[in-house]
Amino acid sequence: MNKKYILIFGTGVIILLLIPFVGVIKVDFNSLLSNKQTSFIFWQLRVPRTILGFIAGSSLALAGLIFQNIFKNSLATPYTLGVSSGAALGVVFAIKLNLSISFLGLNGVYIYGFLGALISIFLILSIAKIVKSFSIYTLLMSGVAINFFFSSLIIIIQYLVDFTQTISIIRWLIGGITPVGYKEILFLLPLYFFFITITFFLKNELIIASAGDEFAYSKGLNIKKFRITLFIIVSFILGIIISFVGPIGFIGLIVPHISRILFKENFKSIIIATIIMGGLLLTFTDFLARTVMPPIEIPVGIITSLIGAPFFIFILISSLRNKN
Amino acid sequence: MIEIKNLSYNIKKKKILRDINLKIEDGDFWLIFGPNGAGKTTLLKILLGVITDYKGEIFIDNKNIKKNTKKEIAKKISYLPQFEEFSLPLCVKEILLSGRYPYTSLFKDYSKNDFTIFNNTVDQFDLHEFVNRDINTLSGGERKKVMLASTFIQNVSIILFDEPFTFLDPEAIANLTKFLIKLKENGKTLIIVSHNIEILFPVVHKILALKRGKIVYSGSKLFDKDIFKQTYNVNYEQLISKNREIIYLDE
Numbered sequence: 001m002n003k004k005y006i007l008i009f010g011t012g013v014i015i016l017l018l019i020p021f022v023g024v025i026k027v028d029f030n031s032l033l034s035n036k037q038t039s040f041i042f043w044q045l046r047v048p049r050t051i052l053g054f055i056a057g058s059s060l061a062l063a064g065l066i067f068q069n070i071f072k073n074s075l076a077t078p079y080t081l082g083v084s085s086g087a088a089l090g091v092v093f094a095i096k097l098n099l100s101i102s103f104l105g106l107n108g109v110y111i112y113g114f115l116g117a118l119i120s121i122f123l124i125l126s127i128a129k130i131v132k133s134f135s136i137y138t139l140l141m142s143g144v145a146i147n148f149f150f151s152s153l154i155i156i157i158q159y160l161v162d163f164t165q166t167i168s169i170i171r172w173l174i175g176g177i178t179p180v181g182y183k184e185i186l187f188l189l190p191l192y193f194f195f196i197t198i199t200f201f202l203k204n205e206l207i208i209a210s211a212g213d214e215f216a217y218s219k220g221l222n223i224k225k226f227r228i229t230l231f232i233i234v235s236f237i238l239g240i241i242i243s244f245v246g247p248i249g250f251i252g253l254i255v256p257h258i259s260r261i262l263f264k265e266n267f268k269s270i271i272i273a274t275i276i277m278g279g280l281l282l283t284f285t286d287f288l289a290r291t292v293m294p295p296i297e298i299p300v301g302i303i304t305s306l307i308g309a310p311f312f313i314f315i316l317i318s319s320l321r322n323k324n
Numbered sequence: 325m326i327e328i329k330n331l332s333y334n335i336k337k338k339k340i341l342r343d344i345n346l347k348i349e350d351g352d353f354w355l356i357f358g359p360n361g362a363g364k365t366t367l368l369k370i371l372l373g374v375i376t377d378y379k380g381e382i383f384i385d386n387k388n389i390k391k392n393t394k395k396e397i398a399k400k401i402s403y404l405p406q407f408e409e410f411s412l413p414l415c416v417k418e419i420l421l422s423g424r425y426p427y428t429s430l431f432k433d434y435s436k437n438d439f440t441i442f443n444n445t446v447d448q449f450d451l452h453e454f455v456n457r458d459i460n461t462l463s464g465g466e467r468k469k470v471m472l473a474s475t476f477i478q479n480v481s482i483i484l485f486d487e488p489f490t491f492l493d494p495e496a497i498a499n500l501t502k503f504l505i506k507l508k509e510n511g512k513t514l515i516i517v518s519h520n521i522e523i524l525f526p527v528v529h530k531i532l533a534l535k536r537g538k539i540v541y542s543g544s545k546l547f548d549k550d551i552f553k554q555t556y557n558v559n560y561e562q563l564i565s566k567n568r569e570i571i572y573l574d575e
Contacts (some may be wrong), residue, residue: 020346072411201430208422210412214405219478220398265456277575310425 004262008273012280016054019287020046020232024294033237044181051185053177053286053300054279055192056245061278062199063234063241064252065259065271069210072229074257078242078247079086081139082120082146083235087242088117089150092169096161113243114236120146121235125228134224138230175301184244195237199271202230207267248301250308251278256313281308326333326371326482326513331365333382333537334531340366341378342537348515350481353508355524355553356517364517367404367534368393368484371515372403384482402475406486413458417471420445420455423477441477449473462555465496472503475527483507485516489523521547 020042021027027046031038060078076136093111128134136184158169174282199206207227208216209213215221255278256270263269282300285307289300326348341363348354356364364409373394382389389508401523402423423445424438434442446455451473459467468488475483489497498518504528507514518524523549525531525547533540533555541551552560 068412072409074412127494193488204422204433206429207414207418208425210410210414211419211422212405212409214369214372214374214403215408215422216367217394218401218403218405218475219393219422220396222394242394261412264413264458265417267415267418 002061002269004073005269005272008276012276014286015280016050019050022287034235045179048180048182048185049177049286050283051178052180052188052244053283055185055188056241056248057175058275058279059192059195059237059241059253060245060248060251060282061255062195062271063238063258065274066199066206066230066234067252068256069206070230071140072210072212073140074269075253076140076239077249078235078254079233079252080142080147082124083143083149083238084242084247084249085115085147085150085154086120087113087117088173088247089154089237090114090119090239091172091243092154092157093248095165095169095172096157110240110243115241116150117235117239117242120150121232125232134228136227140229142158171299172246173301174299175248175304176289176297176299177282178246181242188240188244191237191240195234196275198233200268200315203271245282246301248282248304250282250305250312254308254312255281257312259280261315325383325385327383327386329381329383331367331370331378331382333363333370333375333378339537341370344380344531344539346539346542348513348553350513351508351511353414353504353514354516354528354532355521355528356515356534357425357519357521357531358540359557361536362534363537364534365486368403368486368515368517371484372401373397395426395458396418398478398480400480401482401484402478402480402487403484404468404471404475404488406490408459408471410459414456414460416451416457416459417455419470420451420458420474420477423474423479428480441479445473445477449476464491465499468492468496468500472500480512482513482515485514485518487518488516489520501506501527521552 023041023046023301025038025041027038027042032042033039064077067078067081068074070076071081083213090112091109093116095110123146124139126141132136154169154173161169205221208219208221209223209226213223215225234284256274259273259277264272281304285303286300288307289298291301292298292303326345326346328344328348331341331344332339344367344455356367358364366375369380373392375387376446384392384397389397421434421438421449424434425426427438428434446452449469449472454462454466454470459470462470488500492500501523504514504516508527515546516524518529528546530542530544531546531551532542533551535555540555541548545551549560552558
């Protein structure tokens with residue numbers, strides 16, 4: 001076993017086990033067993049929240065890794081590709097119209113987020129179909145354009161809604177982990193395992209895809225088909241995840257990048273590291289979000305970028321320095 | 325054996341290839357040359373299955389390539405692109421192993437045998453110091469060597485090269501030429517698109533001269549000044565003569 005592995009796994013397990021105990025109300029083993037209120041906070045609020053944070057964080061990071069590989073571009077993330085803003089538009093729309101249908105007992109907002117992501121994918125693929133080119137350039141550029149367009153629609157809706165709705169819209173747009181129950185977790189878990197499984201199944205294809213279209217063809221991979229299929233599948237999953245936690249943009253960029261630096265020699269390790277570190281980053285920043293200024297909760301999206309950006313710049317500088 | 329029958333290819337109304345007929349026998353070593361925009365790279369991409377909306381028919385070992393899966397094609401043909409573009413960090417080992425990808429399936433990862441072939445190739449190409457490095461940190465010649473090795477691992481009978489000599493220093497050019505001769509002796513079918521005809525004329529079996537999508541000449545006549553002049557609009561003497569300066573000034 002690699003030392004880096006043990007370090008990541010070890011801190012991961014420790015952080016995940018400790019996080020639910022810390023907060024405005026401290027939980028210890030005694031009160032967990034004897035105090036009903038404490039036990040409720042622990043089991044019904046903090047544990048599901050930690051799990052949701054981990055699932056969402058690692059999914060966002062994994063989606064970033066996959067997009068980077070299939071688009072051969074380290075800036076290709078759910079955020080730049082328009083999927084996030086599609087989901088955001090859907091959710092904002094739902095808040096504005098006070099829409100509340102529920103599906104399988106889940107909050108309707110999630111469905112609108114998912115539908116928004118679908119509209120994004122549909123538009124991007126339609127543009128590609130019209131120009132008859134499913135090249136990286138077409139998909140990336142239409143994604144970026146749709147991103148801008150949807151963002152402005154979101155701002156228009158924000159102007160139109162009343163004050164309280166604006167606050168909830170802004171809060172959602174910054175990104176945050178809303179309290180969920182086990183119902184939502186049970187809904188997300190199969191999706192999450194499906195996502196991880198296909199990533200491992202397709203790891204050889206992902207490696208080949210990142211080496212260029214001609215390389216892929218010469219090794220027998222139909223890269224165009226692969227790229228489109230994976231783009232659609234990952235976007236579907238993202239649409240759902242984003243409707244739960246908001247468009248937290250930074251994780252999809254920073255985590256795969258750090259994983260690549262740490263585990264240069266093996267793509268499988270890069271996948272594992274991305275899954276674990278993505279999950280840890282979001283759970284840990286969410287933990288900070290609710291404990292730094294109690295009882296106020298800072299939206300986690302702010303903390304992710306606030307800590308993430310300087311850390312990312314630091315990593316970037318030190319890795320580039322080693323290269324030269 | 326590759327058989328190309330009445331191949332034409334247009335992008336919108338622009339004719340890229342016009343009515344190409346060609347038969348490439350096993351073990352042949354072909355040089356394809358012609359001015360930029362003649363359709364050389366397009367021809368290679370069609371053979372590889374990247375471009376499929378062409379007119380005409382192409383058979384490899386008597387089977388229409390449109391009826392082959394991409395993996396089946398990759399068991400027979402490999403292609404070395406002109407530029408290797410690696411925008412993300414990528415480990416040399418994984419590039420090499422990709423050569424065994426045509427032999428895998430969704431539920432079957434690289435086998436023990438694949439790793440044996442990988443190890444043998446690493447020995448053969450003397451790549452030990454590179455296997456765990458990021459391809460982006462390698463020099464142009466080293467990169468070419470890795471790409472050649474990945475083709476070798478693929479165990480194909482037909483190899484397509486697109487301008488393999490660009491950006492190589494003389495030593496790397498010599499090594500590559502040596503390697504091509506070795507492949508020829510091993511009975512591989514080689515198809516090389518290149519402007520470096522002075523390097524290749526002495527080693528190839530046959531030439532294909534292309535101009536604006538049409539065949540100027542195809543066959544085993546090898547070097548011929550008229551073919552050269554017809555294809556490139558330049559006198560060959562002008563390029564190689566000791567008195568080139570005088571010839572240029574005369575014009």
